[in-house]
Amino acid sequence: MVTALYRRYRPENFAELIGQTQVTDPLRTALRTNRVNHAYLFSGPRGCGKTTSARILARCLNCAEGPTDTPCGVCPSCVELSRDGSGSLDVVEIDAASHNGVDDARDIRERAVFAPARDRYKIFILDEAHMVTPQGFNALLKIVEEPPEHVKFIFATTEPDKVIGTIRSRTHHYPFRLVPPAQMLDYVEHLAREESVEVAPGVLPLVVRAGGGSVRDTLSLLDQLIAGSEDESVEYERAVALLGYTHAALLDEVIDAVARHDAAAAFAGVDRVIQTGQDPRRFVEDLLERLRDLIIVGATSAEGAAAVLRGTPEDELERMRAQAVAFGAVELSRAADVVNAALTEMTGATSPRLHLELLVARVLVPASDDTHRGALARVERLERRVGVADAAAAPAPAA
Template structure:
């Protein structure tokens, strides 16, 4: 066979060629330069991330004629011989097919002989976790105290299956999944060297399908080149991998948001007729909603969004679909994906999940019952009426179970008869911290969303115009725009206060007491507190400073902290 697969042609021959494993290569290069070479290494990580390649590069580097060096020269007889496998002192053993005690005993017997062609005899044992318990025991003593001319390099995808006694005798390096942008960069180098045209979208789709493995990405690229004609396009990669384009997914997501069940099921039928895999389709849906969530909450972090394009339709969906809906959608899809792995009919579970998504908004505030909508409308009308009366200089008073009455206020008349707990607010201000206030403000929006989810929409509407303005370790001051709202929340006859305190406790793991205050009164209380604090500081002035002012005059004194 004259043709070689791309992953063999472009197998890394230097540490610099290992993509996405800089934390490993930097450590090994440093050790090579300082001649601090260990007798045993353990390379663990997902498949196709460069473990065996790194082992062969390390074997070349320690035996290179230019050693000590950071990189093998790949030109001397030792490097060339190790690359083509003609040097018998560097052995690559597959533990999956050589996992018995006899094979390991054979290694143990030959370890004591000095290398014949190079400086170090290197044993690379791939998939070492496949060794039997007896084989591990036979390897143990040799691995602990091998001759000075021997290096063991163990590679595995499942390090948890290796006995701790083996792991403790090795320097362990964990190889990570390679990030999509790094894979795309490497694939671009490959297609340029091969004089092949490929779109960026197609390379990104390959990188995403490879799931962090460079070998898988090169194999998929090889397959896509054979599948396509003159240029590797996104459509070719999607057809080959069974994935769905984000533009097609956008139509499905739009139909789900509009609760158009007929259109959703029709789209699913089209996907199935095109040969799409239900498991792959639900995974693509989860990633699409994940991208919507990240774009909606952190639009400036475009680099972490995995989608192949943020077109106008994607941005419009991100603005339209509310956050609670996205959260619940991802949760439903994730549960369905787990169930689909253990069934012979994954399509049925996918259909059920999509129909369930079309009904989910019925439980949110965006499709509330007529009774709740009517209540919100009444509250809005009441707020408008209060604003109008306030502009006319008319105050409002109300009694429990009675209608609202309006009258011209006297100079010192309180509006709704709500007695502001000034003393309690002063106590909170004395112990107030920015950390506690930031903690409550950070969870305030989430608390309102939870109230809506619990069908306490009237409570959420009542708190819509409120704002936490001060907080101590055990209480916080909540400012209300309208005094009547303040009184309704503070009376707690409808359990608004209890609900707020309970939800905040669940979110922050701290018990905060809610103290309500109208906007107008808050300004006065705050000014009074600041004034009293300033007076107290003046009273507590340092006697030395007071004496200096008396002797030299206040104009000539400059106080530095």
């Protein structure tokens, strides 16, 4: 039985927590200057470190060398609150989703009166705090407002607006946020090296994209790919199939066909999407993502594109640059608008294949677009045919 990645690599101090400096820096300063509040509210998307930060804060407060911003890791309290620890009697973690009523709040009040069994503070961590009923919060209000000297409260929630205002106003509120893709990519690359797993080029950016900025979700997906890999190697084809994304080769096929105005090849690509059982809406999302990448590649230098599209292999960047040139800036922008509009129309559609084929038709035929961008696309196409663009781009002869 193997422990999940997100549990094996759960941070044990604030320095190990990634992407949350707006929270960790002021908390560490408060710990160093001994200005710790009696109640905290940690809010933010799922899997971004709220409950982990609550445990780290409890570890910092009850460390034998503390309160400190860097727990020692060897004292009884630190060992019990480590990622593999058994838990501490003086740190009470409560699932507020199932303990959310008045009786549960009264139980917390009664337990808060008693002094800690061994450590400096008795700390109550209420996870999913937004699930507590208004009556439950009101029953907690007095103890949260004026707790005994030895009591600290930490509320963790994904929906801070559901925590009643009288509780929120008595806490220090720290909003967590999703981890940026570049930082997440560095992190999963580091974990892959730690796990001695060889990952094919292009896989980790897909994992980061699928994780959506949530560290736990991203590590769960990476763990799933590693578990299903052979010879400690994660292959691109298997990752694409498991994550549900469109294979880069199929995207290239459709993009190249549209750039050449080859309707037969474009519709053949659409047919492959359907015949392989892929979700048409997911294909359109991936197509829009690729068009966005082409716009970036076409508008920036090679170094700039590599910096923005981190994790993209060099050969793929070169291929995308050729595709961007084949399309042209105006046509790329128009195609992205058409695909984006079609993606909205496909929500709840009863015939997604029909919408997908109509989308390809609209992208292929600028004449069907009577907007300003459609007119510009037609002009650009004519200029390409007569060589005006090439002549304009050529350097003037020396005098």
